[in-house]
Amino acid sequence: MKRFTPGPFFDRWQRGSVLVLSMVLAALGTIGVAAWISLLDARSHQVEQNFEAIKRRVVYNNSRALAYRAMYANYLHASQGLASDTTFSLPSGNGEATIRAFSPVPLSNESSVRNSCNGAVPFRSFSTDVTVDLTDGVGSYSWQYQLRNYNPVLGGELLSIHPPVDYDASDSLTSGSITVKGRAAFWDAAAKDLAPGLRADQFLLPNDIVNSTTFSNSSGASVLPLNYPIPLQTTGFVSTTPAYQGQLDITSSAGNSHNANATRLTATGNSFSLKGTTADARGPGPSTQADGPDDATLEIAVATQDTATLMTTLPSYYPLSSRILQAVAAKTSPTPFTEDEIYTIFSDHIPIPNDALTALTGTHQARIGSRTDELHQANGTWVSSDGNGVVRVFLEESDLPHLILDETSELQLFGQADNSAASAAAALDPIGIVVANSSGFGLNAVSLKEQNLRRLFLSISTEPIPTPSPGTYTYFPSFVFSGSLPFPKWAVIMDLQNTGARIDSSPVAGVTLVGGIRANRKVEVTSGTLTIERQYNFTNYETLLSRNAWIEAYRQ
Secondary structure, three states: OOOOOOOHHHHHHHHHHHHHHHHHHHHHHHHHHHHHHHHHHHHHHHHHHHHHHHHHHHHHHHHHHHHHHHHHHHOOOOOOOEOOOEEEEOHHHOOEEEEOOEOOOOOOOOOOEEEOOOOOOOOEEEEEEEEEEEEOOOOEEEEEEEEEEEOOOOOOEEEEEOOOOOOOOOOOOEEEEEEEEEEEEEOOOOHHHOOOOEEEEEEEOOOOOOOOOOOEOOOOOEOOOEOOOOOOOEOEEEOOEEEOOOOOOOOOOOOOHHHOHHHHHHHOOOEEEEEOOOOEEEOOOOOOOOOOOOHHHHHHHHHHOOHHHHHHHHHHHOOOOHHHHHHHHHOOOOOOOOHHHHHHHHHOOOOOOHHHHHHHHHHOHHHHHHHHHHHHHHHOOOEEEOOOOEEEEEOOOOOOOEEEEEOOOEEEEEOEOOHHHHHHHHOOOOEEEEEEOOOOOOOOEEEEEOEEEEEEEEEEEOOOOEOOOOOOEOOOOEEEEEOOOOOOEEEEEEEEEOOOEEEEOHHHOEEEEEOEEEEOOOEEEEEEEEEEEOOOOOOOOHHHOOOEEEEEEEEO
């Protein structure tokens, strides 16, 4: 067999192939190196851009936080808006926010309504919408900061216990049988503060609860507290200090007038101020009844004749003037009129002149005695003071204005005696009553009679001064429910500033509040039961109530 022996030409061909292969490999290597260098360059640019993006994001977030800080520090609690655009900035260009001018006062503005969906704040609220320009170091972006405000009780916190004043570490914040068919919120509480008798469908606890505790809903089943993030909220000022820790100065305050209940009631143009130490009575009658032609003779007759004779002769002179009616009330000789006789004479003059009614139920109240309330209700009286600190309010009267009371030691609230009257009262506009006692005067008792479906806002502020009765204090009044109907309903929202409540519903077995309670002292049910349900009818009601304010921000 012949063997192949390559010639010179074949050797040249083989060497050429190796050269081509080497060149291809060199080209591929060059391309690879170039690609690697290009990749490194691209990666370095990417890293640089990522750093720039992170820097912009940090500046942007700083700007958002700066805007929040500026709002909380300067505007959310304030009694005025912002007159001109104002820019806030951090050093070295690390954040900048420009807050555009706005005129509404955040805690009192009612011009627009917004809804929230986070569950931690009321679903419905008023809003002051403020445009804020936030920078990221390169560009500027427009945000809308909504300075929201609403009453927490009407918004769903049916029992709202703020940080207690003069806290007693050995005592709980609530006691007795309290069932909240909704949310109970505690601004500052420890496990021992929540007594076993308290039940609520939801518990909202802004701070941590230490130690173990059991929460029960209104049906008695165990529940866990909500873990919602709670936005920082304010009630305005306490003295000259912004109130962001749940402090309350919302009843009648010159330093916090833009969120004071007395200010809101006065602004309605339908309010009446009354001191419990000044005798007064107001109803549908005229302020006075002018003297008649026979008044001089009648005045002598009233002073000298016996009551039996007068009961037969006086009707021929009807209607009697205020002068003669007051003489009837003041008669002492030869014998005074009996309660029934005075009731007959005065009820014959319904609507009774206010000055005569004041004299009878104030200066000479002992003469009408046990029939005082009956006469007021028959007359359609809407408020009276006996001059000794006792104020009566008749809630079913449509002419009843908002009331601002001072120097009141006892407040008697008359509801409706039957369901028909209660249904009629439910259709009336809501009414507000502020008890802003001054000069150390304390409210010792609140009497709530029968039932009441007229929406009532009751705001009480009292001085923490001991009363003459040992062991009781003016900031811890009794709330006694009484009447002919068992388990009545009372449509009322209470603001109790520096005021607790000792609730006794045993005369009617138990009571249901349709509304709720906000307080910064202990709420105690001493006897009977208390059930709290939500009030859903906010028409003409929400504007009367004190507010909390918070911030929500959205990109425009």
